[in-house]
Amino acid sequence: MPRKTMIEAIRDAMDVMMARDANVVVFGEDVGYFGGVFRATQGLQAKYGQSRCFDAPINESGIVGAAIGMAAYGLRPCVEIQFADYMYPGYDQIVSEAARLRYRSNGDFTCPLVVRMPTGGGISGGQTHSQSPEALFTHVSGLKTVVPSSPHDAKGLLIAAIEDPDPVIFLEPKRLYNGPFDGHYDRPVAPWSKHELAEVPDGHYTIPLGKAAIRREGTALTVLAYGTMVHVAMAAATETGVDAEIIDLRTLVPLDLETIAASVRKTGRCVIVHEATLTSGFGAELSALVQETCFYHLEAPIKRVTGWDTPYPHAQEWDYFPGPARLGRALLETMEQ
Amino acid sequence: MTDDAPLTLRVPEPAVRPGGTPDFSSVRIPKAGSVARPAVDADPESIRDLAYSIIRVLNRDGEAVGPWAGLLSDSELLDGLRHMMTLRAFDARMLMAQRQGKTSFYMQHMGEEAVSCAFRKALAPGDMNFPTYRQAGLLIADGYPLVDMMNQIYSNERDPLKGRQMPVLYSSRKNGFFSVSGNLATQYIQAVGWAMASAIKNDTRIAVGWIGDGSTAESDFHAALVFASTYKAPVVLNIVNNQWAISTFQGIARGGSGTFAARGLGFGIPALRVDGNDYLAVYAVARWAIERARRNLGPTLIEHVTYRVGAHSTSDDPSAYRPKTESDAWPLGDPVIRLKNHLIVRDAWSEERHKQTEAEILDTVIAAQKEAEQHGTLHAGGQPSVRDMFEGVYAQMPPHLRRQRHEVGV
Numbered sequence: 001m002p003r004k005t006m007i008e009a010i011r012d013a014m015d016v017m018m019a020r021d022a023n024v025v026v027f028g029e030d031v032g033y034f035g036g037v038f039r040a041t042q043g044l045q046a047k048y049g050q051s052r053c054f055d056a057p058i059n060e061s062g063i064v065g066a067a068i069g070m071a072a073y074g075l076r077p078c079v080e081i082q083f084a085d086y087m088y089p090g091y092d093q094i095v096s097e098a099a100r101l102r103y104r105s106n107g108d109f110t111c112p113l114v115v116r117m118p119t120g121g122g123i124s125g126g127q128t129h130s131q132s133p134e135a136l137f138t139h140v141s142g143l144k145t146v147v148p149s150s151p152h153d154a155k156g157l158l159i160a161a162i163e164d165p166d167p168v169i170f171l172e173p174k175r176l177y178n179g180p181f182d183g184h185y186d187r188p189v190a191p192w193s194k195h196e197l198a199e200v201p202d203g204h205y206t207i208p209l210g211k212a213a214i215r216r217e218g219t220a221l222t223v224l225a226y227g228t229m230v231h232v233a234m235a236a237a238t239e240t241g242v243d244a245e246i247i248d249l250r251t252l253v254p255l256d257l258e259t260i261a262a263s264v265r266k267t268g269r270c271v272i273v274h275e276a277t278l279t280s281g282f283g284a285e286l287s288a289l290v291q292e293t294c295f296y297h298l299e300a301p302i303k304r305v306t307g308w309d310t311p312y313p314h315a316q317e318w319d320y321f322p323g324p325a326r327l328g329r330a331l332l333e334t335m336e337q
Numbered sequence: 338m339t340d341d342a343p344l345t346l347r348v349p350e351p352a353v354r355p356g357g358t359p360d361f362s363s364v365r366i367p368k369a370g371s372v373a374r375p376a377v378d379a380d381p382e383s384i385r386d387l388a389y390s391i392i393r394v395l396n397r398d399g400e401a402v403g404p405w406a407g408l409l410s411d412s413e414l415l416d417g418l419r420h421m422m423t424l425r426a427f428d429a430r431m432l433m434a435q436r437q438g439k440t441s442f443y444m445q446h447m448g449e450e451a452v453s454c455a456f457r458k459a460l461a462p463g464d465m466n467f468p469t470y471r472q473a474g475l476l477i478a479d480g481y482p483l484v485d486m487m488n489q490i491y492s493n494e495r496d497p498l499k500g501r502q503m504p505v506l507y508s509s510r511k512n513g514f515f516s517v518s519g520n521l522a523t524q525y526i527q528a529v530g531w532a533m534a535s536a537i538k539n540d541t542r543i544a545v546g547w548i549g550d551g552s553t554a555e556s557d558f559h560a561a562l563v564f565a566s567t568y569k570a571p572v573v574l575n576i577v578n579n580q581w582a583i584s585t586f587q588g589i590a591r592g593g594s595g596t597f598a599a600r601g602l603g604f605g606i607p608a609l610r611v612d613g614n615d616y617l618a619v620y621a622v623a624r625w626a627i628e629r630a631r632r633n634l635g636p637t638l639i640e641h642v643t644y645r646v647g648a649h650s651t652s653d654d655p656s657a658y659r660p661k662t663e664s665d666a667w668p669l670g671d672p673v674i675r676l677k678n679h680l681i682v683r684d685a686w687s688e689e690r691h692k693q694t695e696a697e698i699l700d701t702v703i704a705a706q707k708e709a710e711q712h713g714t715l716h717a718g719g720q721p722s723v724r725d726m727f728e729g730v731y732a733q734m735p736p737h738l739r740r741q742r743h744e745v746g747v
Contacts, residue, residue, distance in 0.1 A: 023538075025534075025537060051536070051537045052537070056564075057560075057563045057564065057567055059559075059560045059563060059564075061526065061556060061557055061560050062526050062557075062560030062561070062563060062564050065523060065525075065526030065527050065529075065530060065557060065560060065561075066526055066527070066529055066530030066533060066560075066564050067530060068527045068530060069467070069526070069527035069528060069529060069530025069531035069532070069533070069534065069544070070530045070531065070533060070534040070537075072465075072515065072527065072530075072531060073465075073530075073531045073534035073535060073538075074534070074538075075534045075537065075538075089556070092520065092523060093523060093526075093557075096518060096520045096523060097518060097520070097523050097524075097527065101516060102729055102730070102731070102732070103501055103729045103730050104498065104501055104502050104506070104508070104516055104518075105498065105508035105510075105516035106497060106498045106499050106501065106508070106729055107729055108497075108508045108509065108510045108516060109508065109510060109515060109516050110732070141730050142730050142731065144731075165731075165732040166731050166732055210735065210736075253735070253737075254735035254736060254737065255736075255737065257736065257737070258736075
């Protein structure tokens with residue numbers, strides 16, 4: 001089976017869907033002729049024409065707002081926000097409009113829309129190219145929020161997102177675009193070509209939204225992770241020798257609580273890791289849910305390992321980033337309790 | 338140290354406040370029939386003056402004059418008159434119902450009836466409006482049942498929106514009426530997107546955006562104009578300038594610019610101002626802009642110059658910020674009376690028939706109201722179910738919502 005980078009897999013998903021469904025259109029800043037600053041849409045304009053894949057003005061509210069109108073018409077727009085950090089001008093359109101259109105019109109109008117955006121740090125992007133705003137979306141009723149961690153999942157999840165009848169926020173951990181980065185910033189990153197989850201089937205397949213994957217089976221404790229942190233968790237488990245069960249959530253809303261609860265009931269311990277800031281982060285929701293559903297199975301307090309409650313710094317990036325050493329310490333501490 | 342004088346902030350004020358004498362002398366009203374009617378494919382650069390004038394058809398004597406006249410037959414005009422009268426009667430009944438506690442909130446159209454009623458008449462089936470909260474004439478002029486509007490206003494058991502939306506935020510795809518958000522300006526750019534989709538699919542349908550004078554200050558107004566002009570989208574963008582944004586006079590949004598219509602000129606979008614209280618003029622301008630969109634000539638910006646006679650909503654008290662008699666001084670008159678007078682001049686109508694029709698319309702509206710109230714009002718009688726609250730957030734209910742619904746026991 002061909003191995004692809006995550007960028008290639010994401011491009012492949014859009015290519016497959018544009019070929020299958022004439023209603024799929026792709027646009028965003030630098031997305032058309034050039035193919036996007038991360039090259040996710042490279043070649044799509046040449047293949048499908050300017051009216052299916054095109055450049056947009058630098059106006060995120062315009063990009064999302066126009067896409068909502070297109071979705072209401074009956075198209076399936078898949079738009080790119082160049083960096084998740086640039087999403088805020090379009091946030092009103094996402095929250096007040098896309099998320100509520102089906103509900104407020106009682107299904108008279110719907111919004112099958114995908115908003116793709118690169119997320120997360122690790123590329124010296126400072127505060128404006130590194131944020132992980134997933135909690136700003138998971139808090140909004142009517143949205144689905146997806147974060148893939150591998151090329152295989154990225155393609156299957158993105159196809160599922162494009163086919164979904166409701167708006168989906170598709171957060172792409174940009175540090176994973178070209179390799180399964182595990183947080184060891186001082187070592188060369190292994191290429192995707194050496195990773196089995198880079199095996200991307202040709203053509204159409206989906207990974208259902210709302211289903212987590214167990215990346216590593218274990219009995220000692222449960223790690224809840226998504227995106228880049230899945231790879232950081234794998235490294236931390238290997239390096240500490242803690243027999244962790246690592247769950248890749250893949251979709252934050254809807255959440256696969258069943259898989260989470262079954263694992264925590266088995267292990268009795270839970271560590272939650274995300275790159276976003278701590279306070280009111282998605283980890284708070286996960287922690288509450290684990291407590292509500294697994295309280296009598298818990299043998300230790302639930303621990304959260306996250307970015308600090310500061311803006312994402314430039315020079316201190318690796319002090320901010322919850323890497324394998326910090327997560328490893330948390331695993332050991334949780335085992336000691 | 339500097340020799341420069343200290344800077345001062347200038348905050349615009351309306352000419353008159355409560356207690357003062359209303360003054361609209363600054364509103365320049367051209368003579369009816371005096372503005373040229375360009376070809377729809379005219380170079381936008383050659384018709385920039387239309388953004389600073391006001392296209393008018395009905396003169397003081399009730400005659401239709403000039404190059405924008407002569408498009409509607411007697412029976413079409415009578416239809417239009419009935420639509421406006423129906424909207425006015427509907428508003429009066431619903432205002433009263435709100436005061437009686439049958440619903441939480443209402444917004445009336447008094448003085449602005451011609452804008453949405455006449456515009457609807459120029460559209461084709463399948464075209465899509467993205468309205469604000471003050472364009473119910475689009476529904477009434479398209480034959481949407483009054484009783485369903487009332488069911489929505491009452492949030493009763495027959496409410497097409499299941500009690501999820503505040504009153505007047507209707508939705509009817511089959512009537513070309515996009516779900517009204519309640520947020521401002523967001524839908525302007527959505528109209529452009531819908532129009533772009535129609536062009537992408539080589540469809541023939543067009544979109545229509547609606548915004549108020551105050552909301553043109555929103556960034557989404559700019560977004561809509563950028564996208565509309567960039568892609569030459571088949572869209573008509575309407576600004577309803579009713580002079581007031583709740584308590585804020587239109588000068589706060591307009592700043593130093595001459596007119597709202599002139600905002601379009603920088604984008605190369607043809608921009609027209611029209612007498613929004615003149616049914617014939619609104620129709621003629623709408624038809625011109627719609628034809629442009631339909632012929633793939635691109636977007637048009639229309640500023641409807643009108644006046645909000647009533648309060649912004651049932652939660653507003655205009656006597657606190659403008660003279661009580663200001664609406665009487667509004668120089669463009671009342672749209673219903675002007676069309677009525679025109680039809681009388683045409684020998685197609687009489688005061689007697691008008692009174693008789695007014696009574697008939699009131700009966701129709703009251704009958705619809707009785708029917709709606711049989712299905713409940715906001716706090717009495719039939720109501721949408723609590724189960725409905727959980728439905729429709731997504732196409733398929735996800736597990737977390739199912740758990741919450743079970744918690745409520747529905």
